[in-house]
Amino acid sequence: MKSITVTVNGVAHGPRNVRDDLSMNDFLREYLGMTGTKFGCGAAQCLSCAIIVDNPDGTSETSPTCIVPAASFDGKMIRTVEGHARNGELSVLQRAFIDHFAFQCGYCTAGFLNEAQVLLERLARTPIARADLERTIAEALDGHLCRCTGYVKYHEAVRAVVLADPARYLRTAPP
């Protein structure tokens, strides 16, 4: 057993005793009742369970939760699908997903949302050339499985967010 505290969407949860082998997915879904983070395969293959980990250096990354112990998130700050909207306002990415009909059943949406949000934040820190945009999106999202959509509209939605604010996400000229 280990006592952990995890900050989820800005709210500290803990200290709380958890078994060493309790998965982060079960911590979120069974202990905290936050079921926006999904369980798809339990083998980190579909990434419907991915959440965002905010690092102390200001960077962020996604992590699967189904095979990662909750204890390893002790002291960390994470974001889940429930935390993207603020004060009743959808994020730009959430709105783009809706406007582009990006998802169908929606079970994979939380994972795609988190991955694409991390990508957008990375591009905001390190813009890329326009020519690299589709490839960059493809590389970022390729680990996520969707059985309904064929992925097209997810990719188009993310691209639309970038192209709507090129000054933020794209380099204007080669370095």
Place this chain on the structure above:
Amino acid sequence: MRMSRRNFVQSAVSSGIALSFARLAVAGAIPFDARETLPGRRNAAIDAAGRLDGVAKVTGAKLYASDFRADDMPGWPSKTAHALLLRAADATHVYRGLDLSAIDGALAPDAVVTAEDVARIHARTPDFYAGDLFCPVGATPFYLGQPLALLVFGDFDVFDQARSALRDAKFAKYGDETGPVESPSYGAFRFTRVGGPTPEAPDVFSPVNDGWVSPGKFETIRNMERPIWARLPIPTGADYAKVAETGEQIRAELASDNPALLVLNQEFQTQSVDPMFLEPESALGWYDAGRETLELVLGVQSPYEAAESVAFMLGQANAAFRPKQITTRFAYCGGGFGGRDHTPFPLYAALAAMAFPDRPVRLANSRFEQFQSGVKRHAFAMSTRIGVDRATGKIVGFAADHVLDGGGLANFSANVATVGANAALGVYYAPKADVTTFAFHSRGVTAGSMRGYGTVQTMTALETLVDEICEMLPLDPIEFRRRNALATGWRTLAGNPYIVSVRTPEILEKLENHPIWRDRAEAKAHAPPGVLVGTGVACAAKDYGSGADCSLGSVAIAADGTISIQCDSVEMGNGIGTAASNRVAAHLGRAADEVATARIDAFGPLGLVTSSDPYLISQWMQDAEQRNPRWVPAISSASSASVGAHVGTHAAAEAARVVFRYGLWPAALDLWRVPRTDPRAQAWRQALWKDGRLVMPGLAPLALADLAARAHAQNGVTAAMTHGFNRWSWASAAFVVDGETWSADIDALAVRRGSGDFVRLDRTAVTFPPTDFNRIGTSYASLCGTLVRVEVEKATGAIRVARGYSVLECGRPLAPEIVIGQAQGGFAMGVGYALLESLPPYEGGPGEGTWNLGQYLIARASDLPVHALEVEVLPPVEPDERPKGMAEVVMIPVVPALLNAIFDATGHRFRSLPVTQPMIADALRKGAPR
């Protein structure tokens, strides 16, 4: 056991147990205004377009059955217990009982259910799931993955540790080797048709006219029962003998040495695959012993069937296991693809709850368990023969034999066999055809309904064979299709014409003029070094509907003009709520404010009753039963068979028409001060909605809110509720509303006036589709054509799908963006089926519980031409053409088009699926035949 006469009221009675259905409200504290994230409710403040459930899905609202726990449910105990279903990983040895030593002591379950318990409590297995719910000790498991025991744990952490401990433990003891259990096959049918002298002339012989037949005689070959298709020299059934004689004659003609004919034979095999919907099956149950009430939260495509099956299972159980009432709530599905239609999963969830009374129990599959137990797509072995006149390039005869592995339980195997057989001719017309199909039991995981439903198998075989014929004739593949396309009014294999638009020529023209096809030679000639380039084409016609489809829908308009819709269809990602809203908008001027799906509880005012089986009922009985104005052939059906657009939205659309005609239109006349005696008072069909206002020439446009307020003020019809039944044609009935006769394609109607209660209006006349329409096979079909361009790396056999184009027709698309998305998803599933996905049927396969997504590969974005995939939807033939189901047809041609493209690139014809990189590499290594 056949259900006795069933009453459909809010608390229906089934197997002596009262059934009620309740709405599943979005539960739980979500960090967002809960009202704003309700699925199916628009919110003007958010002002997001897109799906009705869009906001809920991007904010993580609780929607799916797997999201709900006891403390989400009002009035339930707060703590959730957890159940684990142990399944057999061996189906060739005698099961000798459980060994739970891995979880003794602190990890021991609080309750265990086995076959012996099921027998002791007198639980019954519903006919559809015939077979032991659990394998009894002393028997060989009937199939891999058959449940052995259900364990219930009161505490999550105990459950979690126990499931980990059992994952690597040998929890089942096995004894002597017996080999697999033999069992009767699931169905054997023969479809034989001889057309008249012209395609328009009456048939000489057909299944529609002469009946569907089974051979009736079987022989055992290598311990496996096989039908005897030949006409036996003994008095077999006269019907079968006649069909067999005709069929053998067709085959003899194909086998004759006729130089004018090109006859090709093909053997083709398809594999077992998993629907792989992303949310594993999950359910929550609570048996409140004090109230003797079982409450369930389910996520299925067939809600009415699930509730009835649970009631049947427990209907004659011992008192402690027989609830007086079952209340069922239905959640959104995280994907379906047919795999949640008639699934036995709810039965086990109900047993878990009954075995641990007074504690809510959750049963949720892991992905390993989902692979081990979820219904699969049937593996087919097909032998196909086509005869083509060399001079005209026209098909003169067709014969095929299909063998399906149905796995452990019958499920829909017989239906898949017949649907696959009836689709064996694809988009083509053949004057003579003879198709046999046979579905057998095996020890594999149960196969059942899955997107394509037998047709993706048979049409893949057909379309690859057609490609081969075109090469040998030779004839351009699109020209061949043009010459042989089944035209409007011509008959399908069953001997029945489609009653909807058949637009093959337009689709072929689109394909022919698309750059992927037009530039195929150039693309091949300019292939990069080390790369082979190929282009493939294929077409498919997919039926939609099941032959006994029901639609329940209601529409209400409030005094402020807000619109709400309820329907019995299930939302599984197909956008049924959005589609219903858009279809109703055509009648009421704008999209609905709220759409509630899976509301099989909401139609009590119709007071519907039914009896018998809609597929088997005799004409005599139907004629007798329909005298009861509340009787319908069936009440609610599964959301499957691509019926979403056509059926799922039908009843709501019909309800909207009634609200308009008897609520808004009289209100409009009142506001316009047009007296009822004015000829314009009857001109309601000429009124149009424009920018949310009702427009009539020469009269002031009226806002919906004003109309709604006036309709309420004058106590007009402000809500309507209808039921529709479709057996390849809609039932139609007449009702008296406001002194007028209202005739429509519905068989039950209730209306609400002002803010009053719903009042049933008994029909005054009704016409149900004749019962012999059950022979039709189908009369509805959508078409789709696909082009693909592939690039194959010579050195490795690696294949890249470089470009894709699908063109389809689906009548009036209700939600065009969702139609496009379904087509893109169908393309992806087609790529997976053609190139990636495969499950070994028996040992080493998913039934052993060891399969997951590391082994089972579905298409990722990098497997697809994400930015080079075009989808084109033909505009409807007329503005109000009825919507047609399209979710299945868009997947089918992708598969053969890929195989044809691979042949074009490599010169190799692959006759089994999937075509993997090692197979291509091996073929290239051995040398192309050209």
